[in-house]
Amino acid sequence: MYRYDEFDAQIVKERAAQFRGQVERRLSGDITEDQFKPLRLMNGVYLQLHAYMLRIAIPYGQLDSRKMRKLAHIARTYDKSYGHWTTRQNIQFNWVGLKDIPDVLDELAEVEMHAIQTSGNCIRNVTSDQFAGAAADEIEDPRPWCEIIRQWSTFHPEFSFLPRKFKFAVTGADTDRAAVRVHDIGLHMRRNDAGETGFEVIVGGGQGRTPHVGVTINPFVEKAKLLDYLEAIMRVYNRFGRRDNKYKARIKILVNETGAEEFTRLVEEEFAAQQSAEKITLPQAEVDRIEAYFEPPAFEDLPEVSDSFVKASADDEGFAHWAKTNVRAHKQPGYGMVTISCKPIGKPPGDVSDTQMEIAADLAEQYSFDDIRITHEQNMVLPHVKLDDLYAVYQALSKAGLATANYELISDIICCPGLDYCNLANARSIPVAQDLQNKFADIERQEDIGELKIKISGCINACGHHHVGHIGILGVDRKGEEFYQITFGGRSDELASIGQIAGPGLKQEDVPDALERVIEAYRDLRSKPSERFIDVLDRLGHEPFKEALYAGN
Numbered sequence: 001m002y003r004y005d006e007f008d009a010q011i012v013k014e015r016a017a018q019f020r021g022q023v024e025r026r027l028s029g030d031i032t033e034d035q036f037k038p039l040r041l042m043n044g045v046y047l048q049l050h051a052y053m054l055r056i057a058i059p060y061g062q063l064d065s066r067k068m069r070k071l072a073h074i075a076r077t078y079d080k081s082y083g084h085w086t087t088r089q090n091i092q093f094n095w096v097g098l099k100d101i102p103d104v105l106d107e108l109a110e111v112e113m114h115a116i117q118t119s120g121n122c123i124r125n126v127t128s129d130q131f132a133g134a135a136a137d138e139i140e141d142p143r144p145w146c147e148i149i150r151q152w153s154t155f156h157p158e159f160s161f162l163p164r165k166f167k168f169a170v171t172g173a174d175t176d177r178a179a180v181r182v183h184d185i186g187l188h189m190r191r192n193d194a195g196e197t198g199f200e201v202i203v204g205g206g207q208g209r210t211p212h213v214g215v216t217i218n219p220f221v222e223k224a225k226l227l228d229y230l231e232a233i234m235r236v237y238n239r240f241g242r243r244d245n246k247y248k249a250r251i252k253i254l255v256n257e258t259g260a261e262e263f264t265r266l267v268e269e270e271f272a273a274q275q276s277a278e279k280i281t282l283p284q285a286e287v288d289r290i291e292a293y294f295e296p297p298a299f300e301d302l303p304e305v306s307d308s309f310v311k312a313s314a315d316d317e318g319f320a321h322w323a324k325t326n327v328r329a330h331k332q333p334g335y336g337m338v339t340i341s342c343k344p345i346g347k348p349p350g351d352v353s354d355t356q357m358e359i360a361a362d363l364a365e366q367y368s369f370d371d372i373r374i375t376h377e378q379n380m381v382l383p384h385v386k387l388d389d390l391y392a393v394y395q396a397l398s399k400a401g402l403a404t405a406n407y408e409l410i411s412d413i414i415c416c417p418g419l420d421y422c423n424l425a426n427a428r429s430i431p432v433a434q435d436l437q438n439k440f441a442d443i444e445r446q447e448d449i450g451e452l453k454i455k456i457s458g459c460i461n462a463c464g465h466h467h468v469g470h471i472g473i474l475g476v477d478r479k480g481e482e483f484y485q486i487t488f489g490g491r492s493d494e495l496a497s498i499g500q501i502a503g504p505g506l507k508q509e510d511v512p513d514a515l516e517r518v519i520e521a522y523r524d525l526r527s528k529p530s531e532r533f534i535d536v537l538d539r540l541g542h543e544p545f546k547e548a549l550y551a552g553n
Contacts, residue, residue, distance in 0.1 A: 068360055077312070088376065145226070163249040203233060326405055340380040343406060394468075489534070
């Protein structure tokens with residue numbers, strides 16, 4: 001993983017010192033909350049329903065044991081001994097006192113971490129595929145380019161006060177696990193006919209009040225021109241993006257209202273107009289330096305089949321379920337990619353305790369080349385584990401309450417904090433997720449249902465990505481009463497689509513039984529056990545599922 005140079009370290013240290021002075025002025029009453037708001041937002045500090053919340057950046061979701069242990073220490077020392085993984089591969093601490101946040105930032109700086117640009121109208125944390133550098137279907141590791149974009153965008157003088165927040169995602173695999181088509185700019189690595197690697201550039205995706213799937217404005221931008229091309233896009237957005245209405249300020253609105261063809265023309269015109277002095281010369285030596293930080297670890301030459309893994313699977317049914325569900329094929333024979341579910345049945349999705357963080361750090365250090373990832377689906381990943389070591393990893397995770405075998409199954413729910421924490425929310429999200437997890441807790445039933453992605457948001461801002469759930473759930477307020485609107489058919493992969501509203505909202509207590517009817521309809525309608533819910537939906541349309549949803553009314 002990338003290590004800070006002296007410039008990175010100085011920037012983070014100076015920013016932490018600067019914010020300490022701003023906090024002192026707020027606590028002494030020298031500045032009001034309104035005056036403090038833009039200062040705290042640029043440092044990842046939100047004012048939530050009950051307290052301030054600190055959001056810490058985890059660039060492209062990558063941590064090592066040292067960083068993870070620091071997060072555990074912060075959870076234990078300054079919060080209530082837990083944190084919450086977010087859909088931008090970050091972590092949030094919901095109960096840190098404002099007076100303590102400068103100390104937290106100082107401690108983060110010790111391990112090359114910060115909270116810069118995790119909020120505010122700027123370029124946010126760059127996200128990526130959690131299996132980057134390990135996946136068998138990968139064209140190329142996208143993480144060096146995530147890091148290059150991070151360095152380019154941090155404190156960029158032109159883009160520190162954009163019309164609205166701005167989100168990048170980059171993937172290097174054929175299968176899009178980074179949801180690049182629902183980001184402001186999504187970059188999907190491609191190879192051209194000459195065998196060169198570049199980027200398909202997708203612009204104008206996003207969720208929230210007006211969800212859109214992004215459009216491809218250039219099918220292939222070569223690496224050497226990428227930053228110049230991104231600057232052209234950002235300049236068009238800065239120039240034409242709405243600043244008079246925050247609900248119409250995102251680039252998705254600009255692309256939609258301008259039209260993809262005209263927006264592309266504006267970008268190409270801006271790109272062509274760049275003067276020589278404006279061009280970003282990215283020295284190959286610098287690219288090589290950054291790429292060197294992401295060199296593959298020293299894998300052993302191992303057989304594809306592990307006898308100890310096969311034996312453990314036969315002897316331990318729980319391990320067999322977990323390995324089937326939470327372990328994916330690695331590009332290196334003899335290794336697997338392990339998803340650590342942070343969605344135990346009946347617990348708040350995405351929450352992780354200080355002790356669990358420390359255990360994950362220990363396992364990363366011992367079994368995964370000191371590499372651990374946070375996913376945009378609110379889980380953790382050990383990307384490089386020997387098949388021979390999987391049973392030992394499973395046993396340690398099981399003791400820590402981290403061995404739930406549900407990755408990509410119905411109980412692996414993305415869920416925002418909702419009205420339990422957020423002052424923007426209209427309804428609670430966590431209790432709905434817990435009700436559904438309990439309803440579908442049986443592992444054999446989950447495996448029979450197969451891949452099914454439920455995503456829940458407590459308001460239209462869509463922090464729970466409900467628009468792109470196979471089944472999406474949106475909390476709404478109707479005259480002071482919480483209802484839940486159901487959508488079908490969303491997806492965030494390479495075939496990204498926005499879910500369609502099924503009909504009237506349901507009361508919380510009616511949601512589990514209604515979705516059980518939907519699931520039973522799917523099981524009756526599928527052509528074979530391996531046909532996924534989303535595939536049946538595409539084949540038959542939504543009507544059979546709408547009928548099942550409301551059959552109890």
